[in-house]
Amino acid sequence: KAGVTQTPRYLIKTRGQQVTLSCSPISGHRSVSWYQQTPGQGLQFLFEYFSETQRNKGNFPGRFSGRQFSNSRSEMNVSTLELGDSALYLCASSLRQGDNEQFFGPGTRLTVL
Amino acid sequence: GQSLEQPSEVTAVEGAIVQINCTYQTSGFYGLSWYQQHDGGAPTFLSYNGLDGLEETGRFSSFLSRSDSYGYLLLQELQMKDSASYFCAVNSGGGADGLTFGKGTHLIIQP
Numbered sequence: 062k063a064g065v066t067q068t069p070r071y072l073i074k075t076r077g078q079q080v081t082l083s084c085s086p087i088s089g090h091r092s093v094s095w096y097q098q099t100p101g102q103g104l105q106f107l108f109e110y111f112s113e114t115q116r117n118k119g120n121f122p123g124r125f126s127g128r129q130f131s132n133s134r135s136e137m138n139v140s141t142l143e144l145g146d147s148a149l150y151l152c153a154s155s156l157r158q159g160d161n162e163q164f165f166g167p168g169t170r171l172t173v174l
Numbered sequence: 175g176q177s178l179e180q181p182s183e184v185t186a187v188e189g190a191i192v193q194i195n196c197t198y199q200t201s202g203f204y205g206l207s208w209y210q211q212h213d214g215g216a217p218t219f220l221s222y223n224g225l226d227g228l229e230e231t232g233r234f235s236s237f238l239s240r241s242d243s244y245g246y247l248l249l250q251e252l253q254m255k256d257s258a259s260y261f262c263a264v265n266s267g268g269g270a271d272g273l274t275f276g277k278g279t280h281l282i283i284q285p
Contacts (some may be wrong), residue, residue, distance in 0.1 A: 065216075094272055094273070096275075103261075103275055103276070103277040103278055104217070104261065104263075104275035104278075105275075106272035106273060106274065106275075108272075109272050117272045119272060151216065151217070153217075159204075159265065159272075161204075161205055161207045161219075161222040161224075161265050161273075162207070162219045162222065163219065163273065164219070165216035165217045165218065166216060167215075167216050168216060
């Protein structure tokens with residue numbers, strides 16, 4: 062069974078731009094969560110989608126948004142990029158909403174210049 | 175809010191046993207999970223404790239005391255490949271927190 066895939070793996074943007082990251086969960090997994098990982102703040106929860114609906118949202122500004130499609134694939138979007146948005150963005154999938162065992166993708170390394 | 179405390183770094187010798195502690199303060203609590211992350215890699219699930227007590231999975235064991243808001247991960251027969259960061263994570267049952275992760279413990283294994 063293929064793992065969680067994320068595209069692109071690396072991205073360089075400039076301040077003010079927007080970016081869209083993509084995540085394909087493990088086949089059969091219906092929940093997708095997104096996390097931001099930085100050296101200073103560690104792993105921080107962004108949001109969780111299940112059955113195309115956002116179920117939970119972390120404490121991030123509205124510039125961070127996401128969506129999930131009927132095939133469970135998910136995208137997250139960050140608008141008006143700031144230098145502090147530079148991070149590793151990880152996507153994790155699980156069978157059910159709120160599952161403790163989540164399967165992480167390799168992440169997208171975003172650098173904002 | 176949620177907060178989890180774990181040591182930032184632990185050093186141990188190959189073949190030895192090491193314990194990584196995690197204390198938490200959360201508004202809701204359904205269980206404590208542990209994840210391993212190698213440098214440049216993705217976090218991978220190790221174990222979950224929903225009830226008090228010890229869960230054993232091969233060389234790794236995890237313990238939870240809900241009354242003490244405390245858990246630990248125990249790694250036995252340490253191998254060089256165990257050098258990684260280890261994160262505890264609390265499932266608070268949804269809301270704004272999802273899975274809340276600690277800052278991680280960097281485990282250094284010396285030969």
